[in-house]
Amino acid sequence: MASIHDVARVAGVSISTVSYALSGKRSIADSTRLRITNAVEQLGYRPNAGARMLAGTRTNIFALTAPFHAETYAPAHMAFVLAVAQAARAHDYDVLLLTQDEATSGLRRVASSRLVDGIIVLDVAAEDDRVGVIRELGTPAVFIGIPRDTEGLVCVDLDFEAAAALAISRLTDAGHRSIGLIGHSPGVYARGSNFPPRFRDGFFSAAAAEGVATAFAMPERDGPSVRAALDELYRTLPGMTALVLHCEETVQAAVMDILRERGLRVPQDLSVISACASFETDHFEPALDTIPLVAADSCTRAVELAIEQVAGPIAPRVELVPPRYLERGSIAPPAPLR
Amino acid sequence: MASIHDVARVAGVSISTVSYALSGKRSIADSTRLRITNAVEQLGYRPNAGARMLAGTRTNIFALTAPFHAETYAPAHMAFVLAVAQAARAHDYDVLLLTQDEATSGLRRVASSRLVDGIIVLDVAAEDDRVGVIRELGTPAVFIGIPRDTEGLVCVDLDFEAAAALAISRLTDAGHRSIGLIGHSPGVYARGSNFPPRFRDGFFSAAAAEGVATAFAMPERDGPSVRAALDELYRTLPGMTALVLHCEETVQAAVMDILRERGLRVPQDLSVISACASFETDHFEPALDTIPLVAADSCTRAVELAIEQVAGPIAPRVELVPPRYLERGSIAPPAPLR
DNA sequence: TGCAACTATCGAAGCGTTTCGATTGCGTTT
DNA sequence: AAACGCAATCGAAACGCTTCGATAGTTGCA
Known part of the structure; x- marks a missing residue:
């Protein structure tokens, strides 16, 4: 494996010149730099990572x-x-x-x-x-x-709080006054991952500021509880006209299925926003307004x-x-x- | 940051002794080793990764x-x-x-x-x-x-071929002669990831060796085509009594839902094996026999x-x-x- | 003409390990 | 008593790079 010494020899310069030519930390004559880069090319030289770490101040x-x-x-x-x-x-x-x-x-x-x-x-x-x-x-x-x-x-x-507030403001702008939120499973909130509570709290405080009625449900990851979560929202908030989804892909898909099954059309019967999802939401039927988590x-x-x-x-x-x-x-x- | 020199000084030995004591590559008197490990402890010494890479033969x-x-x-x-x-x-x-x-x-x-x-x-x-x-x-x-x-x-x-053969042999042992396979989406086979074809080929050749009738379908990742895939299997193989699943979690879940919806009981009406899945399959209803991909x-x-x-x-x-x-x-x- | 200010280059001193030969001191063997 | 072998330790030479402080050679300007 070629070292900086080999490059220096082939280019006919000292190793420090090679080092400076490659790092650009001191000026080097164009003709010299060219000889050096040719030698590097020809030898397939790559600086040794260990030596670099040792001599330099960083490891990259x-x-x-x-x-x-x-x-x-x-x-x-x-x-x-x-x-x-x-x-x-x-x-x-x-x-x-x-x-x-x-x-x-x-x-x-x-x-x-x-x-x-x-x-x-x-x-x-x-x-x-x-x-x-x-x-x-x-x-x-x-x-x-x-x-x-x-x-x-x-x-x-x-900014999860701002994301929640943005969802609320889009919905209130459209005239909604009763908005539901489907969140992650209770385990996620319990374990202390910090963004689900931040979104939830942002949701509640923005809603409170707008004087909007809210409901919140946390379905488990698997099947039947998504249905239960939706039922809970409609029970707590019978006049719910909009829904914010801040949950996993499978849960969102399940929600859309259930809405379809119940004959609820989006957006005519229910407005829906998918918030802070890191997956693509344009394959849902219909495609959902989204505040993406990029x-x-x-x-x-x-x-x-x-x-x-x-x-x-x-x-x-x-x-x-x-x-x-x-x-x-x-x-x-x-x-x-x- | 403490170096090997500091350790050597504190322990009152040379740096090579420290190195050998820590690597165990030469014998060191117990009393000396103890002084060295104490010094290491006291100084919070960790060998410098860059120096190690450079001097040693490996980077770990x-x-x-x-x-x-x-x-x-x-x-x-x-x-x-x-x-x-x-x-x-x-x-x-x-x-x-x-x-x-x-x-x-x-x-x-x-x-x-x-x-x-x-x-x-x-x-x-x-x-x-x-x-x-x-x-x-x-x-x-x-x-x-x-x-x-x-x-x-x-x-x-x-050994995906052996896994497929194992699935076939379990099913033929139970008396099945018409076995369907639900695979990954066509894209997976097309792109050249190599295990899906290996499983599929193992499935066909083991089935052929046993004289078993087969059918094969590849649903797309999303919803409706799972239904279509099942229909296809039953059309190609009207007497299908067993099903091998070699596909993603969502597709397996969808298959189980559809079977339930159609009133097909597992295993009374259809025997099912989940093959080479890297996710847990014991939350399906009923739990499925599994050849896990560990x-x-x-x-x-x-x-x-x-x-x-x-x-x-x-x-x-x-x-x-x-x-x-x-x-x-x-x-x-x-x-x-x- | 002389000197300052550059530019381009070199030599050498590290950086912190590992590892290869010594070297020393002892107990054993002849 | 001389010779040997072994265990424990040391010193010094790498490993391949970066970087500091020279040093020559050039240019510009008083």
Whole structure:
């Protein structure tokens, strides 16, 4: 395997010249640079990663800690993992995957062995063990998600409160005054993943501000309870004219099936918005207005912030990504009283 | 950050003694070893990863190339990624995640910069670009899945042919002579992921060997075509008494719903086996006999083989993991003619 | 003409390990 | 008593890069 010495020899220069030519950190004559790049090409030279880490100040690797448990929704999880990896590669960073059973010890290990320059934290719980470790390590880190105590941390996430408020405002603009919300399964709220409660709370407070009547149900992941959840909403809120879905793909599909089965047309009989889903919603029949949860948005920003931190300390912050709204025609004014 | 020099100073020995004490590669007096481990503890010393890579012969990192595309079924994909990461950690290896848009160039990059000791290849297509690159690089690599040309490669996978044969033999043992198969969507077969055809072919040849009548249908991922697929099976094979499912969770769920809706009882009216699914099938009503696709089985073995290759070349091979069978009571003798 | 200010290049000192030969001191064997 | 073998330890040479501080050679300007 060719080393920088070989390149220097072939190009007829010293190794420091090669290093500077490749890094661009000092000016090098065009003719020399050309000889060097030719030599690199010819030898198939690639700088040795270990040597670089040792001599340089950075490793060009980020750790990604992405716990996976029973309640995790695989497609969304996957989307975030991939988005982080892609964003990192765009800045010449690689991603090292930490496993959940090594969550805190793995962080310590990779940080104190200087294997990584920083840490990206996914699927953040309100009370998250990783927060304490990261504070203590002082390693550059970005949380995608927001723990309860954000003191000293850099966090990025979709603005779920604003997303909920956006859903409410679109519906009230259309004239709705009775709006239901179908959320995730109770386990998701119980376990402490932080965005479902944030959406729910944003929903309730925006509704309260508008003086809108609300109802909320949390179906289990599997079949029959979706039906029960819908029944519960109609029981609590008999005049419900609009529905916000903040739940998994299978549940949303089930809801649409049940509505169809009951002869309820969207949007004539019921307006529906799909909120903060990380999957495509345009295959539903009819297609639904959507406030998408775009993994790439948060992850790209997270990687940028991580890179800034590698360069030097930055101010702690919580950055909320504003929600977008995609119209697909699933909202109409409420039907006149039947 | 404490270095090996600090440890040596505190313990009152030379750095080589520290290194040998920690690696165990030469004998060290118990008293000395104790002083060293105390110093390590006290200073919170962790060997620097970069220095280790440079001086030693290995990096203790594997690259994981796991392409993700439209046809990918996220939960299964995730299960394999996690299983690889866990198996690697059990051998003190970390996992570097390569993205699909850098599939071949990423392999070249991490291998020739000596960032990784080896490569684990997931979701192998029959004709897979990564095969050529890996042959050319000569880096230790293990394929989880089997490309068409396995010349010189080390591959591990569930024995899908044997799994199909096992399903057939369980059903023929119970007296079935007309067996249907519901497979993945046509796109999966077209794109070249290699296990669906292997299962299908194993199914047909085992059935032929037993003189059993068969039918095969490939529903699209979404709703209505599952119904169509079942209709197709009953049309092609009016006397069908048993069904093998080799498809995604949502499709299996849909099949069970449709059977229930049509008043077909499992197993009295139809025997059903779920084959090579990486999800839990015991929540179906009724629970289904299952030939599970256990990610950990293949991934553990793959990591072992990768580690053997890091130590020195091993013979190329295709290792097939034998299928298991979980009885749950979804098989009965065929119903007498109705 | 002389000197300052550049530009382009080089040499050498690290970075923190691993590992290969010593070297030392003891107990055993002849 | 000389010779040997072994266990425990040390010193120093890599490993391949980055980067700091020279050094020559050029140019510009007083």
